[in-house]
Amino acid sequence: MTKNIYDQGLEKVRANFSPLSPISFIARTANTYPNHTSVIHGRKRFTWAETFQRSRQLAAALEGRGIGRGDTVAVMASNTPEMYECAFGPAMIGAVVNALNVRLDAEAIAFCLTHGEARVLLTDTEFAPTVKIAVEKLDRDDLIVIDIVDSEGDFTHCELIGETNYEAFIAEGYANLPFELPSDEWNAISLNYTSGTTGNPKGVVYHHRGAYLNALSNAVGWNMNHHATYLWTLPMFHCNGWCFPWTIAAVAGTNVCLRRVNAKNIFTAIAEHKVTHFCGAPIVLNLVINATDTERRKFDHQVKVMTAAAPPPATTLQQMQEQGFEVTHVYGLTETYGPAVICAWHPEWAELPINEQITKKGRQGVPYHVLEGLQVMKPGTMQPVPPDGETMGEVMFQGNVVMKGYLKNTETTSAALAGGWFHSGDLGVMHPDGYVQLKDRSKDIIISGGENISSIEVEDALSRHPAVMLSAVVAKPDKKWGETPCAFIEVKTGVDTPSKEDMLDFCRKNLAHYKCPKDIIFCELPKTSTGKVQKFKLRAQLLPD
The missing domain is CATH 3.30.300.30 (ANL, C-terminal domain)
Structure with a gap:
């Protein structure tokens, strides 16, 4: 058989191939827009040069303590600059960041730290009482605990439980750490625990390639311009903030941190910082549409909102639209890096009556640009349901933005990825135009x-x-x-x-x-x-x- 001419003398080498990783975004932006504001948190302001420097200091400090490829760095923090830096620092040395849900009880935190084999825990002092109990449950003395002391926090700081504070810790590292991209883009970048309803949570593992691709897909699908101003109403610990820490670095935007999510703080941030984008579950949208006159602030620019987590009621979407917010509906799971399906809007739909627009917008939508496959199938036969908008099946995903798998859980991973598709457990229909609409979780029917x-x-x-x-x-x-x-x-x-x-x-x-x-x-x-x-x-x- 004749050899393929395109397989000869055209090898993959360092000059023509680099592993994909979202840590490349912050390096580019820091070099291109070093003086542009990267993070706003209360009275604090950082530039991209400073955030890049602090992230490298974090990486160097971790490396100085013996942390490296495949080691888990757990973080228990609110939406603060320190949490944002954790999206980059550990990855720069091949470590894996595990952002913990701040609502977890001590038992669940202890499970995550043990199951994920965390070697370092960075923890905000607000959560010290619970975290202290969790650490005591571990019965180990080799865990490095570092306190995050938020100077902008609106609470009385509890006792310090770490050996030092975050600022002193990163001061141990040097700002010019010569980090490299991962040797393999399939390497793990983060560990996210699902909020299971029964039993222990499952540890979902992301790789560098998926994080890179979904971060870019966020920007493309949402039409995000360079230098967007993004308000952190979404917890950064949730699916790594739907990959938006990396997205904002890619577009050289500005992160506006929000420790307390309420209507007053949202409207204040929009008015004072000219926020252009924010994300949140329908409950966040409810805060906005039901805000009192004293909570509201006037603003004269458009704000784009991305919503997911649970299908928003049609009335919520309508009221948001009527109040001047442009809502984009997305859908995904922890296992798909957050949003992986988007209700892509057709310009001609804007001419429809408002109730028909809302019906269109209420659907979950079509695949993200980097998701290869999206189907509604009968799980028993793995055959697609007819695209009639009525026949229900299970929504399934395929492609680069599906998790590596569940940590230390081969059996559950195999079941979730059986037949070449990720089985979401969500029930939905496929409309004739190729848009998916959820009908329920299989357990909620x-x-x-x-x-x-x-x-x-x-x-x-x-x-x-x-x-x-x-x-x-x-x-x-x-x-x-x-x-x-x-x-x-x-x-x-x-x-x-x-x-x-x-x-x-x-x-x-x-x-x-x-x-x-x-x-x-x-x-x-x-x-x-x-x-x-x-x-x-x-x-x-x-x-x-």
Whole structure:
């Protein structure tokens, strides 16, 4: 057989190939825009030259303590400059950053530190009481603990539990660390623990290539200009901030840190720093649209908002649009580096009536630019469902922005990636135009009398009631029907709580009767740090004693 002429004398060498890694973004930006503001945090300001220098100092300090390729550096921190620097510093020496959820209890933190074999823990003093208990549970004396003392924090600093503070620690490192890109772009860059509803969380591992590609895809899909000003309403620990620490470095933008996410702080940041972009779950959008007059600040520029985590109710999208925010709907999971699907907007859709626009915008969408495959399939046969917008299947992903796998969990990894696709566990439909729309998590579908009821559909109907701030619908055991829908409702502040009868009557006017909740419970809904309602806690309330 004749050899392929393109395989001869055209080898991959250092001159024509470099592994992809998002740490290259900060190096380029620091060299190109050294004096442009990189980070704003309260009274603090840093330039890109300074953030690059501090990240290299962090890398050098870690290296000086014997940390290197494949070692885990855990971080328990809020949205602060130190947390931002951790997106780059550990990776510069081949270490793996593990950003911990600040809402975890001591038991869960101890599990993550043990399972991830953390060698260093950088921890904000706000979380010292919980972290101290977690560290004591480890019963080991080789963990290097460093305190992050936030000078802009709005809390009373607790006792220091580390051997030194972050500033003193990075001062141990030299600012001109000659770091190199990873030898292999498949090397791990970060470890993110999923917030499991039962059992211990799973450790999702990202590689440099995926982080690089998704960071760029964020910018391309969202039409982010150079020097965008990005407000950190999204926790940086959540899927590494959906890869946006690396995105903002790529576009030489400005990071505006936000330690407390509330309506007043969001509007203040938009007005004072000319914020152009922010991300968040629908609960963040609810804060914005329900802000009081005293919380609001006037601004005269457009603000783009990316939302995910849970499908936003149509009324939320409509009110955001009416208040001047341009909302882009995305979808993804921890296992897909955050957003990997985007509701790409067609210009002609802007001519549609507002209710039709919102229907279009409420769909999850099409693949990110760097996601190779997106399908809705029957998991038993791995065959795509017909693109009719009605036939449900499981949403599946394929490509460079799917995780390496679950740390130390070969069996679960194999099951999740079976058949050449990542199985999301989300149920959805494929529309004729190729747009995916979620209908529910497989575990959240309510089967009542043999009929499937989408909790998302019922929640969307409830959101149209003027008193409803947030709702969650779960299955309640029923002797006759097997399961029936039960609605938990969080009422807007300053609004009278409607009666159960009023809410049930409202549902009957907006839903097929068999889909209507059989019970209504008014309460504050339990949520994760990213605003997702913890439905497993609601289901637990309904179990018989």
